[in-house]
Amino acid sequence: MKRFLFFMAILCVWCVSFTSVKAVSNVELRDTSRFEHIISKGDTGGGDGKYIELSTVKDVSTSASTKSIEAKIYVVLPSSNLIREYTIHYDYNLNYSFANLVARMPEFKQQFPDFYLGEIWNIKMDDSGIVGTVKAQQDYTLHGERKPTQPGYKGYEHVTFLTPTDFDFESYHVANRVFKKVFGVFYDDVIR
Amino acid sequence: MLRKFLLACMVLGTFTIQTQAISINELNGSPQFKNVYEKTYSYGDGSSNRDVFFLNTYSVESLEYAAPHYKLKGTVYSVNERARDWAITEYELTATYDTNYSLASLIQAQQSVKPSPAMYAVIKAAQDESGIQIELQAVKRYTWDGTVVNSPARLLHESRPLDRSRSDQDLFTIADAMFVVAYQQHFDDIVVK
Numbered sequence: 001m002k003r004f005l006f007f008m009a010i011l012c013v014w015c016v017s018f019t020s021v022k023a024v025s026n027v028e029l030r031d032t033s034r035f036e037h038i039i040s041k042g043d044t045g046g047g048d049g050k051y052i053e054l055s056t057v058k059d060v061s062t063s064a065s066t067k068s069i070e071a072k073i074y075v076v077l078p079s080s081n082l083i084r085e086y087t088i089h090y091d092y093n094l095n096y097s098f099a100n101l102v103a104r105m106p107e108f109k110q111q112f113p114d115f116y117l118g119e120i121w122n123i124k125m126d127d128s129g130i131v132g133t134v135k136a137q138q139d140y141t142l143h144g145e146r147k148p149t150q151p152g153y154k155g156y157e158h159v160t161f162l163t164p165t166d167f168d169f170e171s172y173h174v175a176n177r178v179f180k181k182v183f184g185v186f187y188d189d190v191i192r
Numbered sequence: 193m194l195r196k197f198l199l200a201c202m203v204l205g206t207f208t209i210q211t212q213a214i215s216i217n218e219l220n221g222s223p224q225f226k227n228v229y230e231k232t233y234s235y236g237d238g239s240s241n242r243d244v245f246f247l248n249t250y251s252v253e254s255l256e257y258a259a260p261h262y263k264l265k266g267t268v269y270s271v272n273e274r275a276r277d278w279a280i281t282e283y284e285l286t287a288t289y290d291t292n293y294s295l296a297s298l299i300q301a302q303q304s305v306k307p308s309p310a311m312y313a314v315i316k317a318a319q320d321e322s323g324i325q326i327e328l329q330a331v332k333r334y335t336w337d338g339t340v341v342n343s344p345a346r347l348l349h350e351s352r353p354l355d356r357s358r359s360d361q362d363l364f365t366i367a368d369a370m371f372v373v374a375y376q377q378h379f380d381d382i383v384v385k
Contacts, residue, residue, distance in 0.1 A: 099311035102299060117295040118368060118380035121318075125358060155236075168319070168357035176312060186312035 024053075024083060025144030029074055038073070038177050041170055048077050050161070050174060052181065059182050060089070065192070067092045069182050070135075073174070075161040078142060084149075086162055087136040090175050096129025098188035128167040130175045130187065134160050214280060215338030219269055224250045228369040229362050242273040245366055252373040260291040260384045266370045267331075278336040283348075286327040287367040291382040293323025300383050318356050324367050324379065327351040 029035050035051040043049050056072040069090045076083050094100060101120045108115040137160070139149045151157070158164060165175045179187040219225045230244040248267040256263035268283045291297055298317050302309040330347035334340055354360045354367065371379045 097311075098315055099309075102311055116378040116381050117299075118378055121295065121356060121380070122361075125361065166358075168355075173316075186310070188312040188315055189308070189310055 023140055023144040023146055024074060024085065025140070026076060026078070026083060026142040028144065029076065029083070035074070036181070038174055040174060048075075048079075050075050052178060056087075057178070057181055065094055067094065067179070067183065067187075069178055071178055073162060073178075076142070081141050082147075083140040083142060083144070084161065085138045085140065086134050086160065088162055089133045089135055090165070090178060091131045091133075092175075092179055092187050093127075093129045093131075094187075094190055094192045096124070096127060097190045097192075098124065099191045103191050124167040128165055128172055130165040130172060132163040132165040132171065132175055134158075134163055213338040213340055214269060214282065214334055216271060216278070216280070216336045218338070219246045219271065219280070224248055225269070226369065229365040231362065239275055241275075243362070244271040244273070245269070245362060246271070247366060247369050247373070249373050252370050254374055255286070256288075260297075260382070262289040262291070262371070262375075263287070264289070264367075264370045264374050266373070268366055279341070280334040280336065280338075281330050281348075282332045282334070284329045284331055285363075285366065285370070287370055288325045289367070289371060289379055290323045291379065292384050293318065293321050294382045294384070295380040296383040300385070322354045322356045322360075322364065324354045324364060325352065326354055326363055326367060328363070 029037075029051045034055065035053055038050040038052055040050055051074045053072040053074065056070070058070045059067070060070050061067045069092075071088055071090075073086045073088055074083055075086065098120070101123060102117075105115075105117070105120070108119075137149055139147045141147055152159065162171050162174060165172045176187050179185075183190075225246040226249050228245050228247045230242065232240055232242045234240045246269045248269070251265075251267035253265050254263070255265055263286065265284065265286045268285050270281045270283065272279045272281070295314065295318060298314045299309075299311070302311065302314050305313075327350070329349050332340060333343060333347075354364050356364065368379045371377070
């Protein structure tokens with residue numbers, strides 16, 4: 001029994017030390033060799049912002065028409081003493097990139113003679129072409145101490161700082177920048 | 193003589209009010225009214241509301257024509273279908289257009305950028321500035337059968353630039369419909385060279 005308790009204590013210490021290594025503080029996020037600040041229109045200038053952890057960005061695409069990326073992105077809210085870590089998966093449907101839709105204008109016009117450019121905008125409003133899915137999230141204080149993650153409001157669990165990635169949301173631009181980070185070009189500049 | 197005059201005024205007044213009032217049947221049946229935008233809002237309890245906007249195509253008039261800037265005015269009716277009551281609101285809509293910000297103009301400007309045109313930059317530019325400003329003035333309210341609603345509630349008046357976002361999709365579409373009525377082309381298809 002004593003051995004078991006001793007083993008459990010060791011395990012707890014190991015867990016705590018492991019999680020503290022993984023924790024991220026506001027100071028660490030300024031380390032540009034590990035994190036990149038995503039310039040976002042949604043930033044108020046009060047120290048808040050979004051940071052992408054460079055080592056976590058992965059191209060996990062499995063199809064030619066849809067590119068997929070996984071990454072860890074941190075959202076900092078100094079007024080709430082909060083750093084929220086998101087493990088996010090993005091799917092980018094290349095058929096819906098703005099450049100691709102513009103390139104297909106003659107085809108649309110031929111199919112639907114009344115089709116006009118504004119309808120491309122409306123298509124994007126209905127389906128932006130990007131789907132962001134939060135796979136995990138964890139909250140930290142600005143000093144990097146773990147704190148209980150606040151659950152989303154009932155019925156709005158899918159609404160986070162990064163999702164949904166609707167065309168007229170700032171989260172859409174964050175996803176576009178993440179795409180550029182991996183593929184060297186904005187998602188909306190890709191023509192299939 | 194005075195009595196006859198007053199009676200004539202009353203009769204004339206009554207007819208004038210009747211001809212200005214608008215009902216659902218007229219909006220749906222008369223060719224001068226075009227359904228330009230509609231949206232249904234569904235709720236968790238299974239209920240839904242629907243808003244339909246009609247443009248009086250005969251009312252569209254040009255106030256200013258100085259390409260690439262245009263100014264148009266028209267009469268718009270919103271029909272708000274609710275479970276318990278329907279309401280019609282008549283608006284005067286004045287829209288100012290700057291076709292430097294039409295999608296066609298923004299795309300054209302980007303296509304000359306070397307080494308490669310950036311369509312993402314078009315999105316950013318269009319979201320920063322839609323190119324359309326509106327002044328919207330509610331004029332009257334009616335019930336579904338065209339009876340004028342006399343209510344102390346203030347009639348909406350707003351004057352502002354439109355966003356190319358979901359929240360302004362209705363007004364943007366209506367302003368575009370006025371542009372089509374006046375110039376037979378969509379705002380976003382105009383290219384400023």
